[in-house]
Amino acid sequence: EDKVVQSPLSLVVHEGDTVTLNCSYEVTNFRSLLWYKQEKKAPTFLFMLTSSGIEKKSGRLSSILDKKELSSILNITATQTGDSAIYLCAVETQGGSEKLVFGKGTKLTVNP
Amino acid sequence: EPEVTQTPSHQVTQMGQEVILRCVPISNHLYFYWYRQILGQKVEFLVSFYNNEISEKSEIFDDQFSVERPDGSNFTLKIRSTKLEDSAMYFCAVGDRDTEAFFGQGTRLTVV
Numbered sequence: 001e002d003k004v005v006q007s008p009l010s011l012v013v014h015e016g017d018t019v020t021l022n023c024s025y026e027v028t029n030f031r032s033l034l035w036y037k038q039e040k041k042a043p044t045f046l047f048m049l050t051s052s053g054i055e056k057k058s059g060r061l062s063s064i065l066d067k068k069e070l071s072s073i074l075n076i077t078a079t080q081t082g083d084s085a086i087y088l089c090a091v092e093t094q095g096g097s098e099k100l101v102f103g104k105g106t107k108l109t110v111n112p
Numbered sequence: 113e114p115e116v117t118q119t120p121s122h123q124v125t126q127m128g129q130e131v132i133l134r135c136v137p138i139s140n141h142l143y144f145y146w147y148r149q150i151l152g153q154k155v156e157f158l159v160s161f162y163n164n165e166i167s168e169k170s171e172i173f174d175d176q177f178s179v180e181r182p183d184g185s186n187f188t189l190k191i192r193s194t195k196l197e198d199s200a201m202y203f204c205a206v207g208d209r210d211t212e213a214f215f216g217q218g219t220r221l222t223v224v
Contacts, residue, residue: 032210034212034213036215041201041217041218042215042216042217043155043203044215045213045214048211048212088155090155095168097160097162097167097168098160098209098213099157099160099168100145100147100155100157100205100213101157102147102154102155103154104153104154
């Protein structure tokens with residue numbers, strides 16, 4: 001059974017801190033790994049990673065995939081209260097439907 | 113503008129009733145999905161729809177569920193004879209091969 005595990009499940013930090021969120025996976029037919037941010041309802045897309053070792057960056061957020069270790073990290077530097085959300089890691093599998101297998105998420109709380 | 117619009121945003125229904133959840137993609141996409149998220153749990157894949165037919169479905173997607181794209185725009189999820197455990201947030205998502213999936217804002221279904 002395909003599995004995606006995220007850690008930690010929750011994290012409380014102060015504004016300005018740097019955080020690292022982890023995601024590991026065990027899936028057959030890996031295609032890509034995606035990070036989403038879920039604030040109130042819909043997951044909103046952050047990154048899609050397909051190649052190992054290539055960092056993707058968007059402002060204070062960055063992410064990298066390690067296919068050898070079957071894992072990915074999401075870094076957020078200089079955190080702000082607006083970064084408070086649940087961060088979801090999902091793996092896309094090959095096999096026709098391009099479906100996503102999600103982890104449970106990391107709930108990040110950034111306090112002022 | 114969101115890629116996907118879902119209606120209604122919240123639906124309350126009595127156990128045993130049928131509900132239809134609607135999704136309208138804004139632009140053309142090849143793949144259509146339904147996911148659900150029971151409160152406090154992870155996002156789970158239900159079904160994918162490609163080329164006007166189901167391409168993959170999960171174990172959750174049993175005979176109680178059906179999907180349709182009747183007029184080439186709306187994409188619907190029908191749940192027959194609802195049960196209490198069907199209460200969840202239902203997300204419609206759209207995507208294409210090798211691109212990220214875009215999620216709608218979700219329909220919160222409450223079965224009483």
